[in-house]
Amino acid sequence: MGFPRTPISETEAIEQIREITEADASVKNDHGGILAMAFEPSDLAMRLYSEFLETNYFYGRMYPGIARLEREAVSMIADLCGCAKATGDIVSGGTAANILALKAARDGAVKKNPNVVMPATAHQSLLKGCQFLAMEARRIACDEKTYRAVPEKMASAVDDNTVAIVGCFGDPGNGAVDPIPELAE
Numbered sequence: 001m002g003f004p005r006t007p008i009s010e011t012e013a014i015e016q017i018r019e020i021t022e023a024d025a026s027v028k029n030d031h032g033g034i035l036a037m038a039f040e041p042s043d044l045a046m047r048l049y050s051e052f053l054e055t056n057y058f059y060g061r062m063y064p065g066i067a068r069l070e071r072e073a074v075s076m077i078a079d080l081c082g083c084a085k086a087t088g089d090i091v092s093g094g095t096a097a098n099i100l101a102l103k104a105a106r107d108g109a110v111k112k113n114p115n116v117v118m119p120a121t122a123h124q125s126l127l128k129g130c131q132f133l134a135m136e137a138r139r140i141a142c143d144e145k146t147y148r149a150v151p152e153k154m155a156s157a158v159d160d161n162t163v164a165i166v167g168c169f170g171d172p173g174n175g176a177v178d179p180i181p182e183l184a185e
């Protein structure tokens with residue numbers, strides 16, 4: 001497709017984009033394939049997202065307010081999860097979040113040949129993360145009926161070089177919630 005040489009109006013551009021994406025999966029058309037992992041953002045979330053679209057908390061001196069919002073949001077979420085002292089980052093998507101979590105696990109454990117044990121239902125970004133970070137991804141079959149991780153099977157794949165165990169709190173394909181407390185044990 002060639003680069004368009006003739007300008008079109010904003011309205012035309014929006015119409016074209018809407019037409020092209022008309023048949024796409026959406027929470028608005030109750031597409032089953034997306035309901036496990038997506039929901040319609042609230043009006044407030046969309047308004048705030050567009051208001052601060054170009055800001056970047058990475059540059060804390062330019063955006064001290066945004067950096068503070070990140071710190072406070074992380075602290076609130078940590079409190080909600082019962083780990084008030086936990087630290088973290090807010091990133092722009094799930095892949096980045098998963099890769100950062102894997103990196104933290106790898107760097108914290110310092111193993112020569114690190115591996116990560118995950119249910120077969122885990123999101124592909126975890127495989128990508130393991131590749132990026134030179135770790136072995138051990139994908140373990142789930143229960144055939146419930147699609148949930150089976151703690152005994154996961155445990156048998158863990159060894160001295162395991163730096164992380166993945167559990168899905170609503171896996172992206174099926175929405176199955178893994179038995180997180182048992183996996184943590």
Ligand SMILES: Cc1ncc(COP(=O)(O)O)c(C=O)c1O
Pocket residue numbers: 037092093094095096098123125171172
């Ligand atoms: C558990 C999980 N991890 C990672 C991702 C990938 O997220 P993104 O497309 O924002 O990188 C998704 C997307 O649905 C997800 O559900």
